[in-house]
Amino acid sequence: MRTAPAVLATLALRVGVGLCLGGLPAFAATTGTQPARHEYETFHDEFTSLAPDSSHVAHVDRLVLRRDVGTLTLGPGTLAWCRKVHGRTRAAVYVGAGTFTYAPPDTVERAQLERYFGAPVVTRAIESAVLVFSDSTLAELQRSLVFASGPVRDKSRHAANQAMHYLSDRRRKLHWVRPEIAEAMLQEQDTGLFYAQLDPVEGPALGFEIDPTAVESVQLWRRRDDSRAGLYDRYQPEVLSQVRPGIAPADSGASVMQFEPRDSSDSRPGVLVRHYDLDLDISTAMRLAARAALDIEAVTPQRWVWLSLDDQADVDSVAWQGGGRSVSFVKFDDSPLLWVRCDPPLAPGERGTLRVKYHSDRLLVRTDDLVLSPSQRAWYPFQDPYQSATFTATYHVPADAQFASSGRRVSREARGLVTTSTYVLDQASRHFGFTVGYFKEASSAPPGVPPVRVMVERDEQDFAAEIAGMVRFMQEAFGPAPFDALAAARNPSTFGVSFPNLVLVGVDPDPDQKTADNRRELHRAHEVAHQWWGVSLDFANYHDQWLSEAFAEFSALWYLQVALRSNQSYLAALDRMRENIVDNRRYVLGGGKQAGPIWLGYRTSTSVTPGDYDLIIYEKGAWVLHMLRTMLLDLDTMKEDRFRGLMRDFYERYRNRKATTADFRDVAEAHAGQDLSWFFDQWVMGTRIPVYRFSYKIQPAPGGQWQVTGRIEQNDVPESFRMPVVLRVDFAHDKFAWVRQWARGRVTEFTLPPSLEKPRRVVFNDMQSVLCEVRK
Numbered sequence: 001m002r003t004a005p006a007v008l009a010t011l012a013l014r015v016g017v018g019l020c021l022g023g024l025p026a027f028a029a030t031t032g033t034q035p036a037r038h039e040y041e042t043f044h045d046e047f048t049s050l051a052p053d054s055s056h057v058a059h060v061d062r063l064v065l066r067r068d069v070g071t072l073t074l075g076p077g078t079l080a081w082c083r084k085v086h087g088r089t090r091a092a093v094y095v096g097a098g099t100f101t102y103a104p105p106d107t108v109e110r111a112q113l114e115r116y117f118g119a120p121v122v123t124r125a126i127e128s129a130v131l132v133f134s135d136s137t138l139a140e141l142q143r144s145l146v147f148a149s150g151p152v153r154d155k156s157r158h159a160a161n162q163a164m165h166y167l168s169d170r171r172r173k174l175h176w177v178r179p180e181i182a183e184a185m186l187q188e189q190d191t192g193l194f195y196a197q198l199d200p201v202e203g204p205a206l207g208f209e210i211d212p213t214a215v216e217s218v219q220l221w222r223r224r225d226d227s228r229a230g231l232y233d234r235y236q237p238e239v240l241s242q243v244r245p246g247i248a249p250a251d252s253g254a255s256v257m258q259f260e261p262r263d264s265s266d267s268r269p270g271v272l273v274r275h276y277d278l279d280l281d282i283s284t285a286m287r288l289a290a291r292a293a294l295d296i297e298a299v300t301p302q303r304w305v306w307l308s309l310d311d312q313a314d315v316d317s318v319a320w321q322g323g324g325r326s327v328s329f330v331k332f333d334d335s336p337l338l339w340v341r342c343d344p345p346l347a348p349g350e351r352g353t354l355r356v357k358y359h360s361d362r363l364l365v366r367t368d369d370l371v372l373s374p375s376q377r378a379w380y381p382f383q384d385p386y387q388s389a390t391f392t393a394t395y396h397v398p399a400d401a402q403f404a405s406s407g408r409r410v411s412r413e414a415r416g417l418v419t420t421s422t423y424v425l426d427q428a429s430r431h432f433g434f435t436v437g438y439f440k441e442a443s444s445a446p447p448g449v450p451p452v453r454v455m456v457e458r459d460e461q462d463f464a465a466e467i468a469g470m471v472r473f474m475q476e477a478f479g480p481a482p483f484d485a486l487a488a489a490r491n492p493s494t495f496g497v498s499f500p501n502l503v504l505v506g507v508d509p510d511p512d513q514k515t516a517d518n519r520r521e522l523h524r525a526h527e528v529a530h531q532w533w534g535v536s537l538d539f540a541n542y543h544d545q546w547l548s549e550a551f552a553e554f555s556a557l558w559y560l561q562v563a564l565r566s567n568q569s570y571l572a573a574l575d576r577m578r579e580n581i582v583d584n585r586r587y588v589l590g591g592g593k594q595a596g597p598i599w600l601g602y603r604t605s606t607s608v609t610p611g612d613y614d615l616i617i618y619e620k621g622a623w624v625l626h627m628l629r630t631m632l633l634d635l636d637t638m639k640e641d642r643f644r645g646l647m648r649d650f651y652e653r654y655r656n657r658k659a660t661t662a663d664f665r666d667v668a669e670a671h672a673g674q675d676l677s678w679f680f681d682q683w684v685m686g687t688r689i690p691v692y693r694f695s696y697k698i699q700p701a702p703g704g705q706w707q708v709t710g711r712i713e714q715n716d717v718p719e720s721f722r723m724p725v726v727l728r729v730d731f732a733h734d735k736f737a738w739v740r741q742w743a744r745g746r747v748t749e750f751t752l753p754p755s756l757e758k759p760r761r762v763v764f765n766d767m768q769s770v771l772c773e774v775r776k
Helices: 036-048 107-117 137-144 154-167 179-186 461-478 519-529 546-563 567-582 598-604 612-632 641-654 661-672 677-685
Strands: 052-060 063-067 070-082 091-102 122-134 193-200 206-210 218-223 237-243 271-282 288-298 302-308 314-320 326-330 337-346 351-360 365-367 370-372 389-398 402-405 408-415 418-429 434-437 440-444 452-456 486-491 497-499 502-506 691-701 705-715 722-730 736-744 747-751 761-764 773-775
Touching: 036 154, 036 179, 036 326, 036 337, 052 091, 052 154, 063 137, 070 154, 070 193, 091 137, 091 154, 091 193, 091 206, 107 237, 107 598, 122 137, 122 154, 122 179, 154 193, 179 193, 179 302, 179 337, 237 598, 314 326, 314 337, 337 351, 370 434, 370 486, 389 402, 389 434, 402 418, 402 452, 402 486, 434 486, 434 502, 440 461, 452 461, 461 486, 461 519, 461 546, 461 641, 497 519, 502 519, 519 546, 546 567, 546 598, 546 612, 546 661, 567 612, 598 612, 598 677, 612 641, 612 661, 612 677, 612 722, 641 661, 661 677, 691 761, 705 736, 705 761, 736 747
Parallel strands: 271 389, 452 486, 486 502, 691 773
Antiparallel strands: 052 070, 063 070, 070 091, 091 122, 122 193, 193 206, 206 218, 218 237, 271 288, 288 351, 302 337, 314 351, 326 337, 365 370, 389 418, 402 434, 408 418, 440 452, 497 502, 691 705, 705 747, 722 736, 722 761
């Protein structure tokens, strides 16, 4: 899908049960049940009113708080406990002359700090710090300082008040507090959370956090640098560095690939959902009512469980199946979070089924006969958007509507005005969706291709044939289709997305005129390719997301070359991407912030680098695969056996699994027959794009032959940078020969083998073998 991922995934859909298709019953918009509502509101009011307590004030001479790669040194000043939250002391405010240092452990994170702070290690003088904690901090403060009654400075109150802008949303009155903070405050036991809101002497506000719910739990953020931010959004923080805890110190010199997370998620949720049983009613007016049964397993002790559910969802009831544990819940209007209170608490390893009933009349948006799918919204409750689960879903839809869902349809029954269908997804996946609307239907089932059913707003049999053709190409290129049948439909937007055996594509911006650069075909092929890359072969975590998006983008480019039988179209699309990458933030009046590496995933897009997620993950990632393709190409026979073998082997090995960048590198090295760590360091971990100057000379050689000598200057990259560049030597009568020439270091001088015929010219970087700039 061409969109930045929903990092916090706090979007949500809503539905409820008992909804008749003729119209919705009058549900009450409940916001919670006692005691959950009272307890949460009390916590919320106490936390968002955080203020220093004059009965616990200490003078600080020098206190050092070390948290992994972050060091907070509190110099001369005062530190006061804050008033209790949920019955416990969970915060303190310091005012004085302090310093903060953040020294990340690897080269990628240090380069990221260099881009945004001008140095690989951040050191800032601070005037105040607000500490929020659910760890050993309180005990450490009690051991190190002497607290007594004393005056509280206005600056302390101001610092505590300012911190709430970043930790809550009290201006909008949504009762929203950052989930990891709220969870740490509400649970009865310490969770390991440490948060420091820092006010530097110079520069924007900073935050340092140890978030136990994240795999990369050590995080540094700063206030967004966005002059366009509105009143409510100007306090939005953005993470600029995050690392796993306990990694070697910054001066260890370790290679970044050694740290590669092997986790299959970016978070460590308090609960795991193993299976969903969903039941949805969809009315003729596209109102929804649903019930969701979640097979939950607790990872840590859980008195409070939070779940993402669409901000406009109205929850009717929450209950544990079979009783034995009382449960109450709270979800405020327009809030994306559902909080469930369990009594007694869930113990680690304990499993149960949580049943949630909810409804909405605003989730499905109808435009003429098309209905906007809820794909990008949390239309069922979950905690971790990257967590895989199995699904059973039953849908009750109007009989005259067309419908498709992820999974395998196991039953379908039409009764009067309602059609009921049940779908099962046996292979655990984090992708699940459906579409409904008043479409025209067409189908295509060419030999050797699973049946393709399309749903469009007009008769369009060629759409079905086109999707089937894309499936055929992907099968031939990568391996058997990961589905028995595929459904494809249109969204009334430009957005596309893929689920298991379901593809949704955006509507054409100009359906009556085919664009010259084939963007429509690229968009459709990209979403079809996701059935292989992203749905079947999934990525392990956000660092590896290019294994989905870049692979789908390259697959679409490759399809374009094959389907149109046009190398020119393929190379033109690559060239358009190259110009986007090379010209990134090259302004008339100066340069902008340098783009980050592919390895940063969604973090490449920040308030000062907007659009970099698409640019780097999609386009540069596709270029990486193109460069591998040309590197493995046999220039004598033009056979692509090694590259095709690489792609098929990688897909086959990791089909129905999650893969990492290191996994792909291992397979690539096996097919290349060489160590490719240099290639991945340069193009996946690195950010530099080479600038080449090329010159050559054609002169007579002994024996009546001709010799080509040349020189390649390589600039704007480290001295260790190297790449094989394809040269094309042209002769008379449309004859030519290809040769690879390595460019290493600052200057490479070369001599080509002699030829009997006099070359007419030498073309540098033919087939666009290297992502670069070429200057004469």
